[in-house]
Amino acid sequence: MATIKYLIRSQANRHVPIYFYVSLGRGSFFRMKTGFNILPKNWSSVKGFPKPNDEENKRLMERLKSLESFLMEKVNEAQAKGINIDKSFFERQVDECFNRVKPTNKTMLSNHIKHIIETAPTRKIKGKNKIGLSENTVKNYNTFLKVVLNYEKHLGKPIHFLDIDFNFIEGFKNWLINDQKYSANSSGKSLAFIKSISIDAEKHGVSVNPFVNKIEAFSEANEDRYIITLTFGELDQIKNTNLKREALINARKWLLLGCEIGQRVEDLLKITEANLRKTSQGTFIDLQQNKTKKDVTIPVNDRAMEVLNEGFPYRIADQNFNDYIKKIAKEAKLNELVKGKKYDKSSKRKVLGNFPKHELITSHACRRSFATNYYKIIPTTILMGITGHTKESTFLVYINKPKDRDENARLFLDMMKRVG
Structure with a gap:
């Protein structure tokens, strides 16, 4: 009988992938990424599930339980029909379970930023009956592109629009403020960029994570702003x-x-x-x-x-x-x-x-x-x-x-x- 367990393989102070381990008996087993990430401190190694310490982790636990049931059903069905079960089989099942779109170049955050920069001269300005992004706006997109590429280097993988969920945003925010020492204003603007770029990508037919609409930008509190003037x-x-x-x-x-x-x-x-x-x-x-x-x-x-x-x-x-x-x-x-x-x-x-x-x-x-x-x-x-x-x-x-x-x-x- 097949068994399915979840695990993480790192205790780093950042978001890490959640894996599922499937044993089909007789030495046949597979270890695959679920596509979800979590901070190690929020993972219960005893129970093999996220700790239910906030609403997002509770939702993540429910998704993993749904995936477990879905995979068990598909494995039993495949074994009954004599269908070959291999790595690609599980990849297809995970994508089907969560209705995921196979990542392509168009689904990458960095590529869509490049697309915006390349089409800047013909882009309509939001709220105005004009086309052509300003020089400063293009400069800001180029600056943000460097931030994204640095974060991809930190993660060791490209960022796709479907990756941008609650855990991704929390990890990105932590990296900006605590690792890179960006100011609250700069970090908040980066989140605003992710949101607006994701919405733009969706208009171009790219599937994005529904969470992008819940992303909230932020800035320094007024009392934290130090304005230097000359009397x-x-x-x-x-x-x-x-x-x-x-x-x-x-x-x-x-x-x-x-x-x-x-x-x-x-x-x-x-x-x-x-x-x-x-x-x-x-x-x-x-x-x-x-x-x-x-x-x-x-x-x-x-x-x-x-x-x-x-x-x-x-x-x-x-x-x-x-x-x-x-x-x-x-x-x-x-x-x-x-x-x-x-x-x-x-x-x-x-x-x-x-x-x-x-x-x-x-x-x-x-x-x-x-x-x-x-x-x-x-x-x-x-x-x-x-x-x-x-x-x-x-x-x-x-x-x-x-x-x-x-x-x-x-x-x-x-x-x-x-x-x-």
Whole structure:
């Protein structure tokens, strides 16, 4: 009489395959993968089943019991009919039991990512009547592809869409955060990528695991976000610092200008004198934001005009700008210890700690300093029109500020006084 048992063959601190062992008697036995994985700590070697310590493991145990019954029935049926029982026989039965599709190149996660990248110029942009993924979007897909290929190397096998169940996602999340030391934001974005790519693959006729619709992305809690900005006082301190290197003097112009116009660094450093438009009301900067493709008009205030009156800065590379502004902030003696995340060359990750402020200054401080410094001085809707934010909630998260329910009421009263 045939007997079927389950086992795992590793106690590694990661998800491992579950095998089934079939003995047909007289030295005839087979050991095969079930297609399911589990953390060894959730496996009962005594009972030969997952420990029923959560809902997912309970479901997994039920699936294994169903497979056991299914295989016993098929083995008995095959023996009665004299059908040859071999390795391929069991492979077919497992696939039939769970209605699995034989993996192909199209069912691989990495291959569909490559397909998205290759078809980027003709892909329709979600929610918009346009085609063609942006340069930044394609860059993000390429970055995520590297993550997936690294995880496949870690697993020792390719990832197919039908593999992406609860246990897979938990293992992937653990690898991202604990092994690779990715931030919560980066890890959460990776899960969001898996979900959206799986949904896209399904639209192309690829069978995917139903669990992908339950994947939940995540990000840092607001209280865990460390936003580095420069106050008006610190900007004046930088402006009045005696710099000798021409490269630093030029970078300082970009830094001071950036903190007054609130644009992303890729837009800031592309501004030329051709973007300036002088009117009877004042000087404006007209540009199209690279990320959102929004056309924005930015007023050049007195602080920004002081910078431009000294001569328009010449263009520099983003990375040079990041390096220079740290040196400028150090020359300006911005040495106060502040909590923040700093890139660590050895781990190639950002680490949290208390560092001198000049070490934490990046190009992103320009945009955030503008939004933070002028918040409540200028109506939020006007600031959003300049930064390009479409939702107030997103803008407030960006500067790590709670919503002020009295703000609109105060602005209304102030305007009524002016009208009156």
